[in-house]
Amino acid sequence: MRGCSPMTSVVLTVVGKVIEPNKGKTLELNRALEEYLKLVRWYVGFGITSKTKLHELTYEEAKKRFSLNTALIQTARDKAVEILKSFSERKAEGRAKADRPAVKRVSIRLDRRAFKLDKSSTKLTPYWLVVSLRRGVRIALPLAFGSRQKQFIEETLQGLWELDSVELVKRDGVWFAHFKIKKNVVTYGAEEAKTLIGVDLGEWNAVAAAAISRDSPSRPMRGQFWGGQRIRFVRGKYAHIRRSLQRKKRLDLVKRIGSKEGRTVNQMLHEIAKGVVEYAKQFPKPVIVMEDLEGIRDRMSGDNKLLNRRLHSWSFRKLQKYIEYKALLSGIPIVYVKPKNTSRTCHRCGFTVDEVKGREFRCPRCGLRYNRDLNAAINIALALTRGRGWGAVTPPRTPT
Numbered sequence: 023m024r025g026c027s028p029m030t031s032v033v034l035t036v037v038g039k040v041i042e043p044n045k046g047k048t049l050e051l052n053r054a055l056e057e058y059l060k061l062v063r064w065y066v067g068f069g070i071t072s073k074t075k076l077h078e079l080t081y082e083e084a085k086k087r088f089s090l091n092t093a094l095i096q097t098a099r100d101k102a103v104e105i106l107k108s109f110s111e112r113k114a115e116g117r118a119k120a121d122r123p124a125v126k127r128v129s130i131r132l133d134r135r136a137f138k139l140d141k142s143s144t145k146l147t148p149y150w151l152v153v154s155l156r157r158g159v160r161i162a163l164p165l166a167f168g169s170r171q172k173q174f175i176e177e178t179l180q181g182l183w184e185l186d187s188v189e190l191v192k193r194d195g196v197w198f199a200h201f202k203i204k205k206n207v208v209t210y211g212a213e214e215a216k217t218l219i220g221v222d223l224g225e226w227n228a229v230a231a232a233a234i235s236r237d238s239p240s241r242p243m244r245g246q247f248w249g250g251q252r253i254r255f256v257r258g259k260y261a262h263i264r265r266s267l268q269r270k271k272r273l274d275l276v277k278r279i280g281s282k283e284g285r286t287v288n289q290m291l292h293e294i295a296k297g298v299v300e301y302a303k304q305f306p307k308p309v310i311v312m313e314d315l316e317g318i319r320d321r322m323s324g325d326n327k328l329l330n331r332r333l334h335s336w337s338f339r340k341l342q343k344y345i346e347y348k349a350l351l352s353g354i355p356i357v358y359v360k361p362k363n364t365s366r367t368c369h370r371c372g373f374t375v376d377e378v379k380g381r382e383f384r385c386p387r388c389g390l391r392y393n394r395d396l397n398a399a400i401n402i403a404l405a406l407t408r409g410r411g412w413g414a415v416t417p418p419r420t421p422t
């Protein structure tokens with residue numbers, strides 16, 4: 023029997039840099055941003071969180087007061103509603119004190135009606151973003167993309183991705199275009215999967231993955247590691263450079279070094295994510311099982327405070343996101359679980375030890391000796407079989 027094939031959409035952000043905008047274009051961008059910020063503030067001032075209500079009440083007035091393209095008037099309204107909603111959430115949690123949110127900066131959001139992405143063989147760049155920010159004014163912005171981003175933009179131009187919206191972002195005086203692209207992918211439900219791929223994120227091994235067959239979960243298949251050494255090396259190297267620059271009070275360089283480090287680590291995370299998906303692909307009908315980030319954080323702070331500090335939780339989440347979209351693009355579903363004690367539990371007999379010393383997990387009950395990260399990865403995969411009611415795993419008999 024075949025199950026249904028659920029559709030999931032993959033959403034990615036592709037960033038391009040606006041290169042060499044001339045004086046007129048820069049002026050137009052800055053003017054539009056100034057007006058857009060005023061408009062968002064004006065909308066926030068109403069304190070209304072219903073888009074329809076706010077629209078009915080203000081649209082005609084907004085058109086009179088602001089010279090922005092009507093499509094921008096609507097995205098500014100949407101932004102104001104988003105800002106108000108997240109503000110009231112923060113307020114409910116006691117994290118905001120003021121009565122109204124202070125809008126300090128915004129980026130200009132353009133929906134499909136307000137921009138066009140063109141390709142033409144000009145000397146400067148083939149990629150041009152044609153935007154209409156204020157009514158009756160149209161400007162073409164030349165864009166440059168990094169190699170990975172360029173690939174996605176090319177695919178978008180070929181119609182393989184749906185172009186959803188673009189945000190014009192000004193950072194340190196430079197303009198960027200953040201494209202939101204979307205694609206529907208066909209995958210299968212996790213309950214249909216034949217192989218469960220447990221993915222453990224850690225520091226020693228950035229990633230350890232183990233596969234178990236749904237039919238015989240007590241016999242894990244050959245796992246794989248993706249080294250944390252290279253990331254540690256890069257982090258260590260840059261930390262060293264940063265310290266020496268700070269001593270010399272070269273804060274400008276510290277910033278530049280930071281973004282270079284980010285790019286290098288990013289590249290590594292992409293390679294690891296690709297490797298994990300390749301690993302999963304070799305098994306029949308895989309599902310990738312990852313640990314909920316909260317779970318990881320709990321475990322880290324419990325295990326080792328220093329480790330927690332050294333590990334940036336953002337790289338974890340980033341890595342998970344990369345694995346997620348690369349897997350979905352290959353038609354492999356992803357499931358997040360919240361298991362407990364993944365690193366301290368014996369995957370064979372379920373016994374939980376107080377502490378795992380060194381790189382090997384040793385079970386005092388059944389005598390299992392196993393790589394600690396692979397043991398954790400197997401437990402993550404097993405969490406799915408338990409959580410989904412696929413039946414508890416029968417542990418092998420304890421040797422006497």
Ligand SMILES: [Zn+2]
Binds near residue numbers: 371372385389390
């Ligand atoms: Zn055991």
